[in-house]
Amino acid sequence: MDTTNLKKVKLCKLNDCGGDVKKRWFIDYGIYNPLQKRLETKRIWLPTNPPNADYRYQLAKDLSNEIDKKLKRGILHSTPKKEKKLTPTNFLEITENILTKLVAEKVLRKKSKQRYYTACKHLDNFLLKTSIHFTDITSIIVQDFIKYLKVSDRHKKNIVGFLKSVFGYLIENNFMPYNPFFGSDDKIKYEDSELNCPYSD
Structure with a gap:
């Protein structure tokens, strides 16, 4: 130690x-x-x-x-927050702004943006129901979220994959110190091994 x-x-x-x-x-x-x-x-x-x-x-x-x-x-640390133009405090508003910016920069396609946003809506519903702020999400809470989803395991894996990427963008924009979704999709067992990659259309 x-x-x-x-x-x-x-x-x-x-x-x-x-x-x-x-x-x-x-x-x-x-x-x-x-x-x-x-x-x-x-x-x-x-x-x-x-x-x-x-x-x-x-x-x-x-x-x-x-x-x-x-x-x-020493994994968790206090990162000095940079001045940012993104001001909303609502999870969906913040992710919408980030995704729109990525589309404008041609990092993300419009079709992909909708898939990311749909995954965010699933998480937002869970956060509202459990009264958890998105910055307080841990890997344990992610597992509760996965159990909360009333969709197939294959669909769950897709949703988690999209959210893993979204939280990567949240880290880049200083909203999160670490990504709670890393490794979470490996814990979802499903029969169909084929899934949509969150980075593609």
Whole structure:
């Protein structure tokens, strides 16, 4: 374990509101901000559904373990945000702006843009239902999202593939520190091995 990294982070701590499942539980952790020369607190809100304490404690434990491992390895870090023209706070608005920009730059075709946007709508519905902000998504939450999708496994893999690319663009635009969708499609088992590549038409 690199103790140098531990000096620049604060490991996860759960606030369970005294065990009251009617309230919003959250996990706080800290990342060192080199510009401000101090620890910057990050917060992950746990989903309100289902209103079950055991489920939330287990979810909090899994999330904390996942994040703490990355903190100790120095994977998570505070990236100074550049000035950006993208100002919306809504997930669909942000992704729409990014995808439109990519089409204008001829990085993405219009037909592909619609496929990306459709995948984003699936995720947005899940985020609204679970009251999770897109910047708080972890690989564990991605697995819950995959279970939430009421489509075939082949379709799930396509959706995750598109979202993996979308979150790559979000990282490039300083909205995300890492991509929670990496490796998620490998955990989807399906019979038909043929799928649409998110980079093609």
